[in-house]
Structures are given as structure tokens and as C-alpha cells.
Amino acid sequence: xxxxxxxxxxxxxxxxxxxxxxxxxxxxxxxxxxxxxxxxxxxxxxxxxxxxxxxxxxxxxxxxxxxxxxxxxxxxxxxxxx
Amino acid sequence: xxxxxxxxxxxxxxxxxxxxxxxxxxxxxxxxxxxxxxxxxxxxxxxxxxxxxxxxxxxxxxxxxxxxxxxxxxxxxxxxxxxxxxxxxxxxxxxxxxxxxxxxxxxxxxxxxxxxxxxxxxxxxxxxxxxxxxxxxxxxxxxxxxxxxxxxxxxxxxxxxxxxxxxxxxxxxxxxxxxxxxxxxxxxxxxxxxxxxxxxxxxxxxxxxxxxxxxxxxxxxxxxxxxxxxxxxxxxxxxxxxxxxxxxxxxxxxxxxxxxxxxxxxxxxxxxxxxxxxxxxxxxxxxxxxxxxxxxxxxxxxxxxxxxxxxxxxxxxxxxxxxxxxxxxxxxxxxxxxxxxxxxxxxxxxxxxxxxxxxxxxxxx
Numbered sequence: 001x002x003x004x005x006x007x008x009x010x011x012x013x014x015x016x017x018x019x020x021x022x023x024x025x026x027x028x029x030x031x032x033x034x035x036x037x038x039x040x041x042x043x044x045x046x047x048x049x050x051x052x053x054x055x056x057x058x059x060x061x062x063x064x065x066x067x068x069x070x071x072x073x074x075x076x077x078x079x080x081x082x
Numbered sequence: 083x084x085x086x087x088x089x090x091x092x093x094x095x096x097x098x099x100x101x102x103x104x105x106x107x108x109x110x111x112x113x114x115x116x117x118x119x120x121x122x123x124x125x126x127x128x129x130x131x132x133x134x135x136x137x138x139x140x141x142x143x144x145x146x147x148x149x150x151x152x153x154x155x156x157x158x159x160x161x162x163x164x165x166x167x168x169x170x171x172x173x174x175x176x177x178x179x180x181x182x183x184x185x186x187x188x189x190x191x192x193x194x195x196x197x198x199x200x201x202x203x204x205x206x207x208x209x210x211x212x213x214x215x216x217x218x219x220x221x222x223x224x225x226x227x228x229x230x231x232x233x234x235x236x237x238x239x240x241x242x243x244x245x246x247x248x249x250x251x252x253x254x255x256x257x258x259x260x261x262x263x264x265x266x267x268x269x270x271x272x273x274x275x276x277x278x279x280x281x282x283x284x285x286x287x288x289x290x291x292x293x294x295x296x297x298x299x300x301x302x303x304x305x306x307x308x309x310x311x312x313x314x315x316x317x318x319x320x321x322x323x324x325x326x327x328x329x330x331x332x333x334x335x336x337x338x339x340x341x342x343x344x345x346x347x348x349x350x351x352x353x354x355x356x357x358x359x360x361x362x363x364x365x366x367x368x369x370x371x372x373x374x375x376x377x378x379x380x381x382x383x384x385x386x387x388x389x390x391x392x393x394x395x396x397x398x399x400x401x402x403x404x405x406x407x408x409x410x411x412x413x414x415x416x417x418x419x420x421x422x423x424x425x426x427x428x429x430x431x432x433x434x435x436x437x438x439x440x441x442x443x444x445x446x447x
Contacts, residue, residue, distance in 0.1 A: 003119050003429070004224065004273045006085055030201060033227055033338045043276060043329055046171070046221070047199025048228040050338060051276035051329050058328035062087050065306060069096045 004045035006053055009038050019044060088300030097305040098132045105134045105312050112264045113311050114401055116142035116254055117271035118429020119299050125438040127301040129308075139308065140401030143253050143353060144271060146221045147173045147427030148399060151352040152386030154246045155179035161216045161244070161379050162192035169195045169203040170218040173428045176420065180386040183426075184218070200232045207241035215241045216375045222250050224273045226364055227338035230345035233370050242375040245364055248351060250274050251282045252362035257400055258290050267293040267311035269304070272326040277342075279334025280322060287320040298326035345370060354388045354423055355396025395422035398431050405432040412436060 007019035007029065015032040019042065029042070031049045036042050042049035087093075105111065115121065121141045124130060130139060143149050156179045162168035168184055175185040175196055188194040197203055203217040219229045226247040233243065250271060257263060270283050275296045286292040293314035297307035307325045314320060324330055342364070351363020366374050376382050389396050393415070394408035405411045405424070415421040417436050424432040 004276070030228070030231070032231065033335060033341070043273065045224050045273065046228050047201045048231070050224060050227065050273070051335055054328045058085070058088075061325075061327055062093075062302075065097075066093065069093070069100060 004043040004050060006041050007044050007049075009036055009040050009042060009049075012036075012038055017049070019049070085300065088298070088302040090302060093302055094132075094305055097302070097309055101132075101137075101305070101309050101312060102134055104309070104316050105137050106316065108136065110264070111137045111266050111312070111315060112401075113137070113139050113267045113269060113308060114142050114257065114265045115139060115144065115269040115271070115297075116250055116257075117144035117269075117274070118427065118431070118434065119273065120144065120269060120271065120297070120304060121429070121431055121434050122438075123299050123301055123304050125434050127304075129301065129304055132305075133308065137308075137312070139269070140265075141398075141431045142257055142401055143356060143399045144250075145399075145424065145427040145429035145431070146225070146248065147171070147177050148395065148423040148430045149248060149253075149353045149356070150174075150177060150220055150246050150423075151354045152178065152180045152388045153352065153383045154244065154386075155183065156181070156383045156386050157376070157381050158184055158216065158218045158244050159187045159192070160381050160383070161375055162187045162194060163190070164379060166214045166216045166242075166375075166379070167193040167195060167206075168216050168218060169197055169206065171198075171220060172196050173426060174218055174220050176426045177423055178390065178421075178426065200228050203241060204232050204235075204237045207238040211238060211240055213240060216379075217241060217243050219243050219245045219247055221247055222271075222274050223247075223277045223342070226342050226346065227277060227335070230338075230341040233345045233366070233373055234341060237373075239372065242373050242378045243366065244375045245346065245366055247346070247364040248353065249348070249362050249364070251278075251285070252359050253353065253356070254283075254286065255290075256356065256359050256362075258286075258292065260400060260402075263400060263402060265292070266315055267295070269307045269311065270294055270296040272296060272298045272303070272330060275324075275326065275330045275334065277335045277338045279339075280324060280330065280332050281334075283322050287322050291320040293320050294322045296322075296324045296326050296330050298329065355399055390421050393422035395424040395432070398422075398424050405435040408432070 011018040041053040286294040295307040346364035397403045424430040
């Protein structure tokens with residue numbers, strides 16, 4: 001039940017938004033707990049968006065990890081950046 | 083979508099190699115998570131089978147439906163048998179009480195309605211003003227803000243609430259007090275953390291010297307969290323790290339926390355099979371007691387039968403045993419005919435093991 005699913009906001013009407021879960025699934029979610037705009041990805045749990053997903057942070061995380069995992073053991077200090 | 087990259091098999095292979103490289107070679111290492119969704123990712127993607135023989139991931143009490151004590155289910159059933167319409171999430175309908183589950187109460191004539199969100203309960207109460215509704219509010223910090231938000235808006239008075247919300251960090255602390263339970267690192271639940279932030283976990287590295295990694299739910303997230311935990315174990319450090327940076331900020335969701343604080347106060351609460359945990363439950367503040375179903379129906383059940391005979395849910399829930407070590411698992415107790423609550427909740431360890439290959443191919447160390 002702590003499952004939260006990422007969805008993209010496609011329409012906002014006050015506290016309510018239409019969100020796209022992908023695969024043609026479009027639902028209504030309450031977005032009053034987050035500061036979100038159309039096009040943002042939010043985590044939706046039990047009808048409420050609980051957090052906005054940071055796309056740049058996600059890209060940065062993956063980029064850094066790829067770099068680190070390719071690096072040799074001696075360069076592991078770079079890990080501390082994460 | 084970018085999140086698909088967090089399922090990248092090539093990256094998963096590389097992290098797995100790194101895990102094997104840095105894992106201690108002989109000592110048995112147990113990394114404990116406390117979230118049913120983490121258990122699902124681990125079981126579904128067979129992550130345990132990728133780890134070295136001496137490294138295991140154990141599941142703590144991370145299923146909100148499983149840990150609701152029977153006495154609180156009994157209260158929900160009682161309101162329904164007295165004529166109220168009981169409204170709950172899907173898996174909460176089958177959670178066992180001392181005598182019966184909500185769905186068994188329905189078979190005895192009670193009115194039970196399954197919803198996806200507390201919002202649906204409010205809409206029902208607005209549509210049917212002559213009917214009394216009771217919302218059985220189960221869930222951890224991820225779910226509690228939605229309940230708080232609707233209560234603070236003062237919904238129609240024909241809707242009341244049985245608040246069974248529980249808080250995760252106190253349960254993690256309880257686990258560290260169980261002397262014969264080995265835990266070498268925590269993987270903290272990502273979605274609970276989107277709300278509460280990182281600060282509540284600081285106690286684990288600071289006081290208990292326990293490496294603690296907040297992690298997301300894709301296979302790459304979980305593998306990275308395991309890697310980060312093993313790196314700390316190898317370096318003999320204990321810090322709080324955030325793997326799930328795309329969703330979890332230091333301060334969490336400030337708005338959500340504020341709503342929880344305004345609607346609820348923190349009290350000690352019973353957890354099924356685990357007993358009473360200080361500061362681990364939420365209850366309505368005085369200003370909102372008119373919405374308290376306990377008060378409205380004059381019911382307060384203090385004791386219930388949490389664990390049916392033969393059931394080992396209380397041991398599964400703290401990761402002391404694996405579901406396959408319970409004599410009832412997939413014999414008397416199945417997803418179709420569950421006996422213990424761990425086989426009922428969609429995030430219950432037994433249910434997840436039963437529905438994935440984990441159940442038939444357990445890793446034992």
C-alpha cells in the first residue's frame with residue numbers, strides 16, 4: 001500500500017489534476033500536497049500526489065553511477081559525491 | 083521514460099559485480115529493508131539470487147495492512163455489524179480480526195465498500211447523506227497525509243474515521259532492540275521518506291552505528307542501496323545516505339508533514355505480533371474528535387487475537403524467519419485462503435513470496 005506510481009500531469013484544475021500513468025491509463029489525482037506543473041512527473045499514492053520527481057536528479061544519479069562503476073577501484077573517492 | 087533506465091540489465095550486472103567485489107568474503111551480512119514494495123522488487127527481480135552466498139536481505143515490518151492489530155480490525159468489523167458502511171482499501175478487507183475479517187463481516191450482512199483513496203469515502207458520504215460511513219484508515223506516513231488532508235477539510239459528519247496509521251522509524255528502532263536479530267544495515271523505505279524526509283533516520287547511524295540507505299523501488303535502486311550498504315560495512319562507517327534523490331529531499335514533503343501534524347498527534351500503538359511500540363501511531367487531535375469512530379460508536383477494543391495457531395507472521399514480520407520456514411506457508415495458508423496477515427496484505431512478505439518465484443526458490447544462509 002506504500003506503492004506509489006509515477007505519472008505525468010496533463011491537466012490541472014485547482015487541487016485536482018489529470019495524470020497519465022502511461023499505457024493509456026489516465027486518472028484524477030489530488031495535487032494539493034505538492035507544487036507541480038503540467039508536464040511534471042509526480043508520485044501518486046492512494047489518489048494523492050506525494051512528491052514531484054526530479055528528472056534532472058534522476059539523470060544525474062544514473063550518469064554518476066555509470067561513471068563510478070566504470071572507474072577503477074582507486075577512483076572510488078568519486079563515490080563520496082553521491 | 084527515464085525511469086526505465088533504473089531497470090537497465092547491463093547496469094544491474096555491473097552493480098552486481100561491484101557488490102561481489104566489495105562484500106565481505108566470510109562474515110554473514112544481513113541487510114534489512116522495511117517496505118513491502120522493496121520486498122516485491124527484490125523477489126520479483128530475483129535480487130537475492132544475485133548476491134554472494136553470505137549476503138542476505140531480510141524484510142522488516144513494512145506492510146501496513148499486516149501490522150494492524152486484530153483489536154483494531156475488530157473495531158472496524160464492530161462498526162460495520164452495527165450498521166455503518168465500512169470503507170477500506172482492498173487488502174484491508176481481508177485482514178483477519180479476532181473473529182472475522184471485514185469481508186467475512188460482509189458475508190454476515192455488513193456493508194463493506196472497497197476504495198482506492200480516502201477521497202472516494204468522502205464522495206460517498208456526500209452522495210448518501212442518510213448513511214453512516216466509517217473509513218478504516220490504514221497506512222504508514224505515505225498514506226497518512228491523504229487522510230489528514232480530507233479530515234482537515236471537515237468532510238460531512240456522516241463520515242467518521244478509525245485511524246490505524248503507523249510510523250515506520252519507531253518500528254525500525256524496535257528491531258534494533260531485539261537481541262538475537264542480526265541487522266548490519268538498513269534500507270529505508272523510499273515512499274515513506276518522500277513525506278518524512280531524511281532527518282528521522284539520523285538516529286540509526288548516530289546512536290546505533292547502523293548504515294542506513296534511503297532507496298527507491300526499481301531494481302537498480304535496490305542494487306545500488308545494497309552496494310552502498312556493503313561499502314559502508316567494508317569501510318566500517320555508519321552514515322545516512324540517500325539513493326532515491328529524485329524523490330526524497332532532506333526535509334521530505336513539508337506540506338504533507340504539516341497536515342499530518344495538524345490532524346493527528348503521535349501516541350504509542352500496538353503492532354500485530356510485535357506488541358506496543360512507543361510513539362509509533364497516530365490518533366485524531368481533540369479538534370477533530372467529532373470524526374472519531376471510536377467516540378461515535380462507543381467502541382474501544384483493547385485486546386485481540388493477532389496470530390492464529392500455527393501462524394508465524396510475528397517472526398516473518400521482523401525477518402527472523404523466511405516465509406518458507408513457516409509450516410503453514412503454501413500448505414494451509416495460501417493467497418487464495420490466507421491464515422496470517424502476512425499472506426493477506428499486498429505488501430505482506432508471505433504473499434509476495436507466494437506470488438513470485440522467491441517462494442519456491444528460497445535462498446538460505
